[in-house]
Amino acid sequence: MKTFFACCLLFIGGLNGVCYAADVGPRVLKVKGLYLGMNIEEAKSVVEKLFDKSFEMAQVVSGRDEGSYRFLDGERVSIRASEDRKVDSIQLYQRGVNILFNAYEYSSEEFKNAFSQAYNLSPFQEIVRPYEGWEFTSPNGNGYKVRISKSKDLTVLKVVQKGRLMFD
Numbered sequence: 333m334k335t336f337f338a339c340c341l342l343f344i345g346g347l348n349g350v351c352y353a354a355d356v357g358p359r360v361l362k363v364k365g366l367y368l369g370m371n372i373e374e375a376k377s378v379v380e381k382l383f384d385k386s387f388e389m390a391q392v393v394s395g396r397d398e399g400s401y402r403f404l405d406g407e408r409v410s411i412r413a414s415e416d417r418k419v420d421s422i423q424l425y426q427r428g429v430n431i432l433f434n435a436y437e438y439s440s441e442e443f444k445n446a447f448s449q450a451y452n453l454s455p456f457q458e459i460v461r462p463y464e465g466w467e468f469t470s471p472n473g474n475g476y477k478v479r480i481s482k483s484k485d486l487t488v489l490k491v492v493q494k495g496r497l498m499f500d
Contacts, residue, residue: 361451361476361488364432366422368476368490372401372413375422379409382432420490429484440465440484447486453478 365378389403404410408428412421430436435443456466465481479487
């Protein structure tokens with residue numbers, strides 16, 4: 333009987349571990365009121381309140397991002413949206429991270445660890461491209477990637493899910 337009870341506890345404990353592992357990261361990652369898929373005008377309003385500063389928004393007229401929308405200030409934040417005006421990239425540069433998270437005294441690794449814990453994003457993998465730092469990719473098709481660089485830039489990107497391959 334004791335053996336049966338111990339096996340049941342192990343099984344239930346194992347299920348809890350599986351449930352936790354499958355539920356890593358929020359379905360929609362909201363960072364300081366910003367999230368992927370929000371309307372670019374709404375994102376602009378949020379950023380203007382966060383930084384107490386006005387931003388100009390423009391439509392990209394040439395290059396790889398032609399037709400998309402963007403606003404940035406080059407030192408704190410860059411937000412990009414696709415042609416449908418839905419945000420697909422949020423980037424907070426080191427200065428923006430320090431201001432919004434009061435992270436002035438934290439190294440990039442300390443910030444990464446605190447961010448990971450606060451948003452239940454684990455594990456971050458170390459990366460060297462496109463820059464040195466760490467990266468988390470949401471599981472279960474939640475559709476986002478988070479990068480934190482060694483210079484303490486924070487980037488949240490939309491991940492496009494691959495379609496099913498079709499053969500004749």
